[in-house]
Structure formats: structure tokens, C-alpha cells
Amino acid sequence: MEKITSREIRSKFLNFFEKNKHQIVPSSSLIPADTTVLFTSAGMQQFIPYFLGDTVPPFKRAASAQKCFRTSDIEGVGDEFHHTFFEMLGNWSFGDYFKEGAIVLALELLRKVFSIPLDRLYITVFKGEKDIPRDEQAARLWKKYSIPDSHIFWFGKKENFWGPIASSGPCGPCSEIYYDRGKEWEIRPHTLKTCGPNCGCGRFVEIWNLVFMEYNQLESGKLEKLKKHNIDTGAGLERLTCILNNLSSDYQTDLFLPIMDKIKLFAKKSNLNYQRIIADHIRASVFLIADGVLPGKEERSYVLRRLIRRSIRYANLLGMQGKNLLDLAKVVIDNYKDIYPELHSHQADILTVLENEEEKFSVSLKQGLKKFWQVANKTKNKGLKFMDSKDVFHLYDTYGIPFEIIEQMAKEAGLKVSYQDFKKEFSRHQSVSKKGAEKKFQGLKYWGEKVAHLHTATHLLQAALRKVLGEEVRQAGSDINIERLRFDFTFPRKLTQEELEKVEKLVQEKIKEDLPVTEEQMTYEEAIKLGALAFFKERYPKIVKVYTIGDPKNPFSREICAGPHVKRTGQIEDFKIVKQESVGAGVKRIKATAKKKE
Numbered sequence: 001m002e003k004i005t006s007r008e009i010r011s012k013f014l015n016f017f018e019k020n021k022h023q024i025v026p027s028s029s030l031i032p033a034d035t036t037v038l039f040t041s042a043g044m045q046q047f048i049p050y051f052l053g054d055t056v057p058p059f060k061r062a063a064s065a066q067k068c069f070r071t072s073d074i075e076g077v078g079d080e081f082h083h084t085f086f087e088m089l090g091n092w093s094f095g096d097y098f099k100e101g102a103i104v105l106a107l108e109l110l111r112k113v114f115s116i117p118l119d120r121l122y123i124t125v126f127k128g129e130k131d132i133p134r135d136e137q138a139a140r141l142w143k144k145y146s147i148p149d150s151h152i153f154w155f156g157k158k159e160n161f162w163g164p165i166a167s168s169g170p171c172g173p174c175s176e177i178y179y180d181r182g183k184e185w186e187i188r189p190h191t192l193k194t195c196g197p198n199c200g201c202g203r204f205v206e207i208w209n210l211v212f213m214e215y216n217q218l219e220s221g222k223l224e225k226l227k228k229h230n231i232d233t234g235a236g237l238e239r240l241t242c243i244l245n246n247l248s249s250d251y252q253t254d255l256f257l258p259i260m261d262k263i264k265l266f267a268k269k270s271n272l273n274y275q276r277i278i279a280d281h282i283r284a285s286v287f288l289i290a291d292g293v294l295p296g297k298e299e300r301s302y303v304l305r306r307l308i309r310r311s312i313r314y315a316n317l318l319g320m321q322g323k324n325l326l327d328l329a330k331v332v333i334d335n336y337k338d339i340y341p342e343l344h345s346h347q348a349d350i351l352t353v354l355e356n357e358e359e360k361f362s363v364s365l366k367q368g369l370k371k372f373w374q375v376a377n378k379t380k381n382k383g384l385k386f387m388d389s390k391d392v393f394h395l396y397d398t399y400g401i402p403f404e405i406i407e408q409m410a411k412e413a414g415l416k417v418s419y420q421d422f423k424k425e426f427s428r429h430q431s432v433s434k435k436g437a438e439k440k441f442q443g444l445k446y447w448g449e450k451v452a453h454l455h456t457a458t459h460l461l462q463a464a465l466r467k468v469l470g471e472e473v474r475q476a477g478s479d480i481n482i483e484r485l486r487f488d489f490t491f492p493r494k495l496t497q498e499e500l501e502k503v504e505k506l507v508q509e510k511i512k513e514d515l516p517v518t519e520e521q522m523t524y525e526e527a528i529k530l531g532a533l534a535f536f537k538e539r540y541p542k543i544v545k546v547y548t549i550g551d552p553k554n555p556f557s558r559e560i561c562a563g564p565h566v567k568r569t570g571q572i573e574d575f576k577i578v579k580q581e582s583v584g585a586g587v588k589r590i591k592a593t594a595k596k597k598e
């Protein structure tokens with residue numbers, strides 16, 4: 001087979017669907033607009049309102065290459081095909097074509113564009129389960145389009161029913177397309193009686209999933225028919241690149257090769273699994289940070305922290321230097337920057353965040369290892385096999401060592417840790433800290449117009465910080481209550497007293513100048529073109545509000561924001577920076593107060 005690059009595959013896929021009247025949609029952020037889930041894990045996610053019929057889609061057909069992240073696969077990383085971050089190629093029909101259209105398009109692309117011989121293709125079909133009928137129609141269609149009966153395999157809900165992504169949402173039976181790599185790839189035991197898709201031997205590799213999206217699953221678990229029939233498909237770019245180039249692992253494709261080569265260069269020991277883990281985790285971390293995730297203690301922040309810390313640990317095991325991770329991140333950025341320009345534009349943030357996290361963890365890992373050996377020896381001296389779950393939790397909580405790293409160290413020490421007991425300990429601590437958090441939130445109110453002056457002051461503050469410190473300052477969070485504003489931003493070090501005073505003074509000056517604050521509505525793209533700052537964690541609607549402070553031709557500040565704001569900066573008085581804090585790797589926080597002139 002001819003060599004084909006991932007780049008060519010991505011663009012051939014999109015071009016094919018564009019020619020077939022699909023709107024090409026850019027990848028959405030890894031942080032989904034719908035916050036019921038932590039990450040974007042499938043291409044269909046940004047289209048959920050279209051499937052449910054909540055929003056009328058502006059087009060009936062779409063296709064994309066979507067950045068995806070799946071936490072469920074963290075433990076599996078290390079083999080040939082598992083990743084946390086990956087790109088999913090997909091095409092969608094919103095009440096337009098259904099099974100036949102999807103099957104015809106998929107076969108045409110695979111056979112004509114990617115030149116896959118028909119006899120290499122195997123198909124799985126939903127065999128029916130409980131109230132959901134067997135998908136005879138799909139099987140009939142596959143046969144109609146030349147797939148022989150012997151290449152069609154039937155499976156149940158676990159394999160051939162896709163979705164929903166959260167506890168409710170669109171879903172449906174699916175047909176998966178498998179590629180037969182040939183008998184020589186039967187390298188593992190068969191887990192099914194017949195060798196074929198899902199038998200686990202390594203010969204058959206899933207390359208594309210076609211979901212016939214016709215149900216909405218309710219919270220109760222009940223399935224409701226959607227008003228319209230839809231199509232949702234997903235093909236992993238890494239996998240497709242691997243298969244089309246006849247390689248044995250995704251890590252040999254051009255999506256990974258430069259980073260794997262660099263790891264080999266840095267590593268003093270060779271261990272393919274560890275190399276793959278580092279490559280996967282660094283690539284995923286780069287993409288997550290570019291989309292605004294910062295390492296921390298909760299939810300997606302903790303996922304990122306785990307990825308970075310795991311990479312550091314495996315890098316240590318291979319004898320690499322901590323700083324090598326930054327070079328690996330640069331390789332990832334270089335490899336992707338023309339496809340995902342956000343990697344390039346956030347390069348400084350990405351490297352700062354990684355560096356800070358690396359510095360922080362290296363110190364605690366060293367101390368944690370000392371503590372670990374104390375605990376391990378204590379356990380051994382007592383003649384026990386399992387480490388005390390309180391000690392395990394302490395290593396996790398105080399030294400920030402992810403559970404699976406503790407588990408691995410225990411294994412190396414000939415000991416065990418119980419995940420069940422760790423989880424119990426974890427929940428006990430969580431319920432204690434939750435009580436504290438609930439108390440804190442009781443005072444929360446909707447302040448509305450009462451704090452318009454603080455919203456405007458926040459914009460002035462961001463603009464002043466960027467003027468004094470440089471354009472790498474970016475908003476990382478903001479919170480306003482009746483008493484003060486709080487502004488988090490990316491910056492690698494503490495501000496000097498002098499810098500703080502400069503920023504404060506600049507804001508005060510702009511207040512004194514009594515600049516006009518104008519509000520306009522426009523598309524997000526227009527706003528960005530005008531140079532409006534957008535909070536990079538946010539996903540915006542198509543039409544956004546833009547607030548400009550000062551002369552619109554040469555404004556002091558321009559930001560996308562929902563408001564409310566005062567009409568002129570002169571309505572603010574007594575602006576004062578009251579505190580500077582550090583809130584995580586590479587993120588600083590400023591608290592400030594101001595009054596509204598009555």
C-alpha cells in the first residue's frame with residue numbers, strides 16, 4: 001500500500017464530505033459547552049442540540065476532525081492503539097440521509113479514496129437486545145453494497161449500541177467497520193469462538209463507527225424515539241493512519257513518530273510501554289492546556305495533573321530529565337501547529353504550565369518517595385501485604401502522587417494497595433471538605449447591575465496587566481461579588497510591588513479619563529477580527545456582545561463579555577488592588593475593590 005500521511009487522510013476525509021454537500025465544521029474545544037461532561041469525547045458532542053431537535057441546525061450535513069479526550073482510556077495507554085487524546089473524523093446527518101446514505105458514503109470513501117480492497121472490510125451489526133430491535137435493515141444494506149454475509153457479525157448492546165455521552169442524550173444502534181490485517185496478525189488469544197471483529201486476537205481493527213442515531217435516552221434510562229433520523233460517525237485518525245500505512249501501532253504514525261524519536265533520544269533505558277505513555281500524556285496535556293485547562297485538584301484540572309505527573313514519573317523511570325518534557329511539548333506543538341494554531345498561540349502558556357507543574361511535582365515526589373519507603377517498611381515490618389489506606393491517601397493528598405503511581409511503587413516494593421479502601425478514604429475526606437464548601441456558597445446571590453462598575457474595572461485591569469506585563473497575560477478566571485473583583489490570569493511569576501503599582505495607577509488613570517464604554521453585538525469571528533479578547537475557557541454563542549472602552553478606533557480595552565457594564569469609566573471610583581495570590585501553576589490572582597459613583 002502506498003504511504004499516506006495523517007495530514008492527507010484528514011484533508012481527504014473532509015474534502016470527500018465537502019464534495020458530498022457536508023458543511024465542514026471546525027473542531028470544538030476539548031472543554032465542552034455542555035458542562036454535564038468533563039471533556040469532549042466524540043465529534044457529535046457539539047451537535048447534540050441538533051439531534052435532540054432543540055435547535056434548528058443551520059445545515060443538514062456536517063463533517064469535522066474533532067479533538068477528543070477520553071479519561072476512560074488512561075489505564076489502557078501503553079499498548080498499540082490506546083490514547084487519551086485523539087482526533088476523530090466524522091460525518092453527520094441531521095434528519096437528512098440515514099442508514100443507506102451513511103453506508104454508501106463510508107464504503108465509497110474507504111474503497112475509492114483510500115483504496116481499501118473490499119475483502120479487507122468486516123462489518124458488525126446490532127443483534128437486538130431488550131426492547132431495541134435487531135438491525136436487519138443495516139445488514140440488508142451492507143449486503144446490497146457488496147459486503148458478503150460471511151463478513152457480517154452480530155453483537156449486542158455493549159458492542160453495537162452507541163451513546164449517550166452523559167446519563168441522557170441521543171444514541172442508537174451502530175455498525176462498526178473493521179479492517180482485516182491478515183492472518184499474520186493473530187498475535188493474541190481469541191476471546192470469541194470465531195476469529196473476527198471483537199475476538200481480540202489483533203487481526204481485526206475497528207476503523208469506523210456508524211451510529212444510526214434514532215433514540216434519546218432519558219435520565220430514567222428509558223429510550224424515546226427522536227423526531228428525526230440522524231447519522232453520527234466516528235473514525236479515529238490515529239487508527240486510520242496506522243492501518244492505511246500498514247503499521248503495527250498508532251505510535252509509529254507521523255502523529256507520534258517525532259515525539260517517540262525524541263523520547264528515545266532522551267531516555268537512558270528502553271521500555272516501549274513507558275515511551276508510549278509519555279508520548280500520549282504529553283500530547284494530551286499540550287492540547288488540554290491550549291484549550292484552557294490548568295493542573296489542579298478538581299475535575300478536569302486533576303485529570304491534567306495526573307497526566308503530567310504520570311509522564312514525569314515514567315520519564316524518571318526511563319532516566320530522563322524533568323526538563324525533557326518541555327522539549328517533548330515543543331515537538332508536539334511543532335507537529336500540530338498548522339492544523340491547530342491554538343497550540344502555537346498558547347505555546348508560552350503551555351510551556352509555563354508544564355514547567356511549573358514539573359517543578360512542583362519533582363519536589364513533592366522526592367519527599368513523597370521518602371515517605372513511601374517509611375510506610376512500605378512499616379508495612380513489611382508488621383508482616384503485612386497491604387499498605388494502610390490512610391497512609392496511601394496521605395501520599396496522594398499531601399504529596400500529590402496519583403493513586404496508580406502509588407500502586408505501581410507498592411508493586412515494585414512487593415506490596416499491595418486496595419483501590420476500594422483508598423476510595424473510601426477519599427470519599428470520607430471529600431464529604432468533610434464539601435461541608436466547608438457548602439457553607440461558603442450560601443452567601444451567593446445574583447448581583448446584576450449592582451456590580452456593573454466591577455465588571456468594567458475588571459476589563460480595565462486585564463488591559464492594564466497586558467500593557468504592563470505583556471500580551472501573554474490571559475484571563476484564566478474571574479469572579480465578582482458586591483465587595484470586590486477577583487481576576488485570575490496566566491503569568492509565570494509573582495508581580496513585583498512596582499508592577500502592581502503601575503497596573504493600579506494605569507487603571508486609575510483610565511477611570512479619570514472618563515472613557516466611554518460601548519456595547520455592540522456581532523459574530524464571534526468579527527469580534528476576534530476586531531481584536532476583542534475572549535476568555536479562552538469559554539465557548540461563545542454565534543452572536544456575542546463586545547464591550548469597548550475608549551476610542552473605538554484605538555481602544556484601551558475590547559472584550560467579549562455578557563456584561564453588565566457602566567456607560568463611562570468615570571462612574572467608577574476608588575479602584576484599589578488589595579491582594580496578589582498564586583492559585584496554581586502559572587496562574588496569578590488579583591483581588592481589587594472599587595466603588596460606583598452615585
Ligand code: GLY
Pocket residue numbers: 041042043044162209211232233234
Ligand atoms: N460518536 C461515534 C463514536 O464515538 O464512535
